[in-house]
Amino acid sequence: MNCIVKDKAGGEVLMDYCAGALDPARAAEFEGHIRECAECRELVDAQRSLWQTLGEWKPIEVSRDFDARLYARIAQADAEPWFYRMWKPVLSIAAVATAAAVMFAVRPAVRVEPPAGPAAQVEQINIQEVQQALDDLDLLSPASPNTRKPL
Amino acid sequence: MEAMAALERDAQLMLRVREGDEISFALLLERHRGPVVNFLHRMVQNRAVSEELAQEVFLRVYRSRQTYEPTAKFTTWLFRIATHLALNSIRDRKKERSQESLSDELLDGVERQVADQQVSVEQAMVGDVKVQEIRQAIGTLPEKQRAAVLMHKYDGLDYGQIACSLGCSESAVKSLLFRAYETLRARLAHLA
Amino acid sequence: MSVFLLAAGSFPALAQDTPAQRKAAKQAKKWVGPKLTPRQQLELLMQMPPEEREQFLSQLPEARRTQLENLVKLPAEERALRLRRLDLLNSLTPERKAAVTQEIGNIKLMNFVRRRARLHSKEFEQSFTPDEQELIRDTFVKASQ
Numbered sequence: 001m002n003c004i005v006k007d008k009a010g011g012e013v014l015m016d017y018c019a020g021a022l023d024p025a026r027a028a029e030f031e032g033h034i035r036e037c038a039e040c041r042e043l044v045d046a047q048r049s050l051w052q053t054l055g056e057w058k059p060i061e062v063s064r065d066f067d068a069r070l071y072a073r074i075a076q077a078d079a080e081p082w083f084y085r086m087w088k089p090v091l092s093i094a095a096v097a098t099a100a101a102v103m104f105a106v107r108p109a110v111r112v113e114p115p116a117g118p119a120a121q122v123e124q125i126n127i128q129e130v131q132q133a134l135d136d137l138d139l140l141s142p143a144s145p146n147t148r149k150p151l
Numbered sequence: 152m153e154a155m156a157a158l159e160r161d162a163q164l165m166l167r168v169r170e171g172d173e174i175s176f177a178l179l180l181e182r183h184r185g186p187v188v189n190f191l192h193r194m195v196q197n198r199a200v201s202e203e204l205a206q207e208v209f210l211r212v213y214r215s216r217q218t219y220e221p222t223a224k225f226t227t228w229l230f231r232i233a234t235h236l237a238l239n240s241i242r243d244r245k246k247e248r249s250q251e252s253l254s255d256e257l258l259d260g261v262e263r264q265v266a267d268q269q270v271s272v273e274q275a276m277v278g279d280v281k282v283q284e285i286r287q288a289i290g291t292l293p294e295k296q297r298a299a300v301l302m303h304k305y306d307g308l309d310y311g312q313i314a315c316s317l318g319c320s321e322s323a324v325k326s327l328l329f330r331a332y333e334t335l336r337a338r339l340a341h342l343a
Numbered sequence: 344m345s346v347f348l349l350a351a352g353s354f355p356a357l358a359q360d361t362p363a364q365r366k367a368a369k370q371a372k373k374w375v376g377p378k379l380t381p382r383q384q385l386e387l388l389m390q391m392p393p394e395e396r397e398q399f400l401s402q403l404p405e406a407r408r409t410q411l412e413n414l415v416k417l418p419a420e421e422r423a424l425r426l427r428r429l430d431l432l433n434s435l436t437p438e439r440k441a442a443v444t445q446e447i448g449n450i451k452l453m454n455f456v457r458r459r460a461r462l463h464s465k466e467f468e469q470s471f472t473p474d475e476q477e478l479i480r481d482t483f484v485k486a487s488q
Contacts, residue, residue: 063430063431063434064434065380065430065434069430072383076386076390124379124384124387125379125384125387125388125399126384127402127403129381129384130381130384130385130388130403131403131407132381133381133382133384133385133429133433134385134407134410134411134414136381136429136432136433136444137385137410137414137425137426137429138410139444139447139448139482140425140428140429140432140447140478140481140482141425141482142481142482142483142484143450143451143482143483
C-alpha cells in the first residue's frame, strides 16, 4: 500500500480506516503500512484522536412535545379541521356508515359539519393565557443591540 | 411482494404512509426524529431553530407522501431535505446578522473590545470547555464542509448519501471531508 | 391523520401489533388533549377569519390587539421561531420560568457591555440550565456572540 500522505486516494483510506469503515483486508494491509511509516502513523493517530474528540459532543434530547407540535401542524395543513379528528374516536363504525349513507342520500343539499364547530375552538381560548403568552412573546423578542438604558 | 421485501425498512414504511397508513409515519418519526434534530442542532447550533427546522423536515416528508418513490435510500432523502433547510437558515441568519452589525459596529466597537477580554477569561472557566471548542470549531467550517462532517461523523452516512444530500459528486464530498477533517485536526489538536 | 384515532383493527398495518407500533401509536395520540397550550391558542387566534378574530380581540385592550397583529405580520418562519421559544419557556416549571423571565428583564435594562459580561459569566452558567441559557441568549443575539 502507498503512503496515504502521497497517494491521491489516501484521504479516503485515512477517513474510512479511522471511522472503522475500511474493509478488513484493506485495513490489515494499511495497518502493515503504518507500522513501517512514521508519517502515516502520525496522521492516523491525529485523525483517530479527532474522531474520539468529536464523539464528545453528545446529542441533545428532543423536546417532549415535538411530536405533538408536529401532528398539530400536520393537522392544520390537512384540509380536515383538527377538532373534527378529535371526535373521531367516539364515532363507531356504524355511525360512520350511517353518516356516509345520509351524506350520499342528501349530498347536494347537506354539507357535513364537524361535531365541534369554530365556537368550540374559541371556547378553548383562555383570554388570560393569551395575554400572558403575548407578554411572554414580547419579553422573548430579540432586544435591540443598541439599547443603552442606564442600569 | 418480492420487490417490497427487497426495499429497506424505511422505504417500506414510507410506501405504507403513501397508502394512508399513518402509524408507519409515527414509526418513521420515532426512528429519525433524534438524528434529524441533532443534525440540525449541530448545523445551526441553536435548539429552537433546529427543532423548528426539524418540524419542517417531517412536515415536508408527510406532504410528499403521495409522490414518494423509493429511488434513493429514505435517510438520504430525509437528510437532503434537512441539509437544504439548514443551509438556507444559516444563510438567512448570516444575512440578518451582517445587516445588524453594520448598524451597531461603529457604536459598539470599543465596548466590544473590552467585553471580548472578559469573555475569554470567563469562558475558560466554563465547565464544558471541550464541547464548546468542538462546537466552535465545527461552527466555523464552511457550511458544506460542516454538513458533510456532521453526516459522516454523527449520522454514519456514506459518501454517496452525503453527495446526494449536498447535490454534489462523491469525489467532491471526499475532498470536502478531507479538508474539513484537516482543519479540525489542526484546531482541536490541543484537546487530544 | 385520522388513522391514529380510529379503531386499530380496521387497518392492516396494525394487524401485527408490535410493541414498537403500539408505542408509536400511543405517541401519535399524545397531542390530542382538551387543553390548548398558549402557543396553540395564539395559533388558533391567528387562523381565525379577521372578523371573528376582531370579535374575540374586542375583549382585549388596544395594546394587546397590536401585539397580536404584529405577530400575524411577521414572516412565517420568524413567527414559528418566536412561538417555538414561547413553547420552550412554557415547558419550564413555574419557578424556572419566573427565574428566566426575571433574568431577561434584568438583562434588558443593561447596556451592551454589561449584557455581554452577564451572558458569558460563570454565575449565569451556574444559574441556568443549557436550555434556559439558550433561551435567554437568543433574546440578546449580539451580546451573546
